[in-house]
Amino acid sequence: MNVQVLGISVDHVPCLKAWAESLGGISFPLLSDFWPHGEAAKKYGVLRSEGHSERAIFIMDQEGIIRYIDIHAIDDQPNNEVLFAELARINPQAAHRAPERKPAFEDLPKGGVVLYCNQWCPGCRKARAWLAEHQVEYREVDVILNKHAADQVRKWANGNLTTPTFDIHGTIVVDWDPKQLEKLLLK
Amino acid sequence: MALKVGDKAPNFSLPSHLNKDVILADLRGKTTVLAFFPLAWTPI
Structure with a gap:
């Protein structure tokens, strides 16, 4: 090309x-x-x-x-x-x-474990590796592609588009925090 | 003075993170996408 x-x-x-x-x-x-x-x-x-x-x-x-x-x-x-x-x-x-893209205003997943992330942030990569290692089922929402997701994360994170942000059965964890994940997911 | 579509792209020669200077005029013959971004440590 x-x-x-x-x-x-x-x-x-x-x-x-x-x-x-x-x-x-x-x-x-x-x-x-x-x-x-x-x-x-x-x-x-x-x-x-x-x-x-x-x-x-x-x-x-x-x-x-x-x-x-x-x-x-x-x-x-x-x-x-x-x-x-x-x-x-x-x-x-x-x-x-041209890659396939999802609609920009998709509804956010409810319940379960949701990882709000983007394609390049190092913390998101760590989060995926951690979730895979501990065999946690989760869904991933890209905050760059989904405007609803970006708005939601900003609400949770004092106006910042912080990634990764987690919704773990309704408990929000802003930023990469393995201790917190351990507490919520591996107890 | 703002550039418009149809203008000739202003030339530049700049160092790159791949240890090689890039001269825009050397890229004739290729379609070139030039992406300006703010500081590299901006989170998004």
């Missing part, structure tokens, strides 16, 4: 390396727009006065012409579905990459 993905932030390189490592490695380049500070973000008009960039996606075609621009509020994740659709339009060969 002839698509190159580049991530870019105003962090310096060691910080990007550490971050990529914490996510289990990232294969596309994360670019450091650190010095001169935010120079590239400035060129693209996405440098904020606080010194970091907006969340923004630019897609360039093979001639280096901008074909798609999406600038997001800082706590709003760009929607992958939209991006894949745009990619398919600009580069039809990329179309088969």
Whole structure:
């Protein structure tokens, strides 16, 4: 597939390396727009006065012409579905990459053990491993894909989108806390 | 001045976490997705 993905932030390189490592490695380049500070973000008009960039996606075609621009509020994740659709339009060969997505406003599971998480947070990975190790049956809800879930977690976690958050038979555990899980699930 | 669809993408050369500098202009011939994100340690 002839698509190159580049991530870019105003962090310096060691910080990007550490971050990529914490996510289990990232294969596309994360670019450091650190010095001169935010120079590239400035060129693209996405440098904020606080010194970091907006969340923004630019897609360039093979001639280096901008074909798609999406600038997001800082706590709003760009929607992958939209991006894949745009990619398919600009580069039809990329179309088969579009993953299946669930509706964004699915009802939340009630009862049992529910893990509210996302695809990349290290605590969520630990939680899955722990639940598997102790053979706990659970359901998983992605707070990035499901807006109801994000709202619910924010209610539980003082306004923060903390992951992992657990609903264990109605008892809420915010953040990765194996002691608490042990108490609730292994007694 | 804000960029618009149809504009030429401004070039840059930046170091990457893969120990290799990336020059945007070198990527002609590929569709390129450039994703700006705030600081890496932002939780979401």
